[in-house]
Amino acid sequence: MRFVRRHVLAFAVAALATVSVPAWAEERISVVATTGMIADTARAVGGDLVDVRALMGPGVDPHAYRQTRTDIVAMTRADIVLWHGLYLEAQMEDFFHDLDGKRPVIAVGEAVPEADLLAHEDYEGRFDPHVWMDPDLWTHVVIAVRDALTGIAPEHGEAFAANTEAHLAELQRLGTYSEDALATVPEASRVLVTAHDAFRYFGEAYGFEVLGIQGISTESEAGLNRIAELVDLLVERKIGAVFVESSVSDRNIRALIEGAASRGHSVKVGGELYSDAMGADGSYEGTWIGMIDHNVTTIAGALGGVVAERGMDGRLSAGF
Template structure:
């Protein structure tokens, strides 16, 4: 490009309030939830590459050669922490010696975290299941971007405020639709223990077939105990997850059926990964809208088929 043309492009970008590509921060996020938040808060001042797409389990994820190239070339890396991306942690610890690395999930105060079962000093990493806790992550991203790009501080603050308003609206929707569940149907059974924060925030009893991490396997005794629970409590539906194999959920359905109780699969929930990129369910807000709407409708509550904004592609009738 000739110098005069380059100056013209730069002037037009400034006039339009759009950062030229060479001035944008090249960022890498580990999970889709973090990548979505960094993109929304960063706006045109960032270019974000997300390592883990739909259906990917962050508990088991290991970096590829392509990931290593992206991570080492990035201006900064945003990851969750709280032992979610356990297989990446050693590499990211080394990377932090020369590249800014932000564990934004750890911005949630310890007093607002749930314990990870019986593991002393460890916490349930699935904080994104509660929009109110997720605001700490959004604010941490805002502060990190402001540190990396001081000229964008005001824009990051304004975009964060708008995002926090959406989180508040999502929280209100959650209270409405989950509050409509019949008293005897407030039991959520899922493939693994990823919904503890949702249960704590909205007064649901939550049971995961596997533990906090999908590395743990459910034994026969666990399956038998859960079958008894489904039959005794007359649970109408249980749920599979987009990033966890269905076999344990199917085993519960078959076991309950053998004891004379027909339990349905109420739908697929997004737990550790979001939906298809470019779709509403491929955003954090859409992911949770889908989960809340699917849970409410499957367990006997009241929720519009299209969700909070009427944008859901598919929900249980």
């Protein structure tokens, strides 16, 4: 069955792919990115020289996403395709391997050094893909995007390099804001309970214990035993806030809150976090910088820290 699916995908790629003069020879470079985080980075690095399309918009779960026919057409016509890798787009990997060689297809998330990656809890030999949660790790992805664009349009290399330096300076500033804001959370309160385990790199970077109901992939099942264990933990450690995610159902989080309430312990929703997808298109939270600013400010504020009312630059849509 796996062979048949790969054969069909290969046929679709061969049928749709065109051999022509690259679009960027006469107009902007056509970039297709899988996630919003990669698309936003490509726009920051490419500037006016690129036209970027993201396949997965706000609220879309990349773990379960499958390419549509429209996606296939877009990718086979693009000058370059940027995907995350690290088994994030698990349902699309066969397609990318078939497309590679017909178009530049770059797994930019795999630029993060293996020594900095955390082991995947569900798949032996694989790694946790959620590296965008740590600005320091994301710098590797920014540089990988720069190199990928320079590789297909070297005449614009200086522009890409300048844009990259400016964007890396913003990442450094965001990292400093994150460290300062999260350091104000009392140590006993540095426990982050979320719908799925997307925040391990965040926890490693900022000294938080991270507990997800589901595993790293949203495809994993959250059993009754796991929910019962977390209810016990909420009650015993008097944890007062848990967090929902924009791209994951809140059903299991609600079960935690109800379970704690049945034990006489009140738990609130500390806010909605952006885990596998960014905020609304056109909003500040719809950028990678805004996504992380929102998460950091929401977490710190809900867990007893001191935060700026509307985040790093006062641009968040809601105050905390």
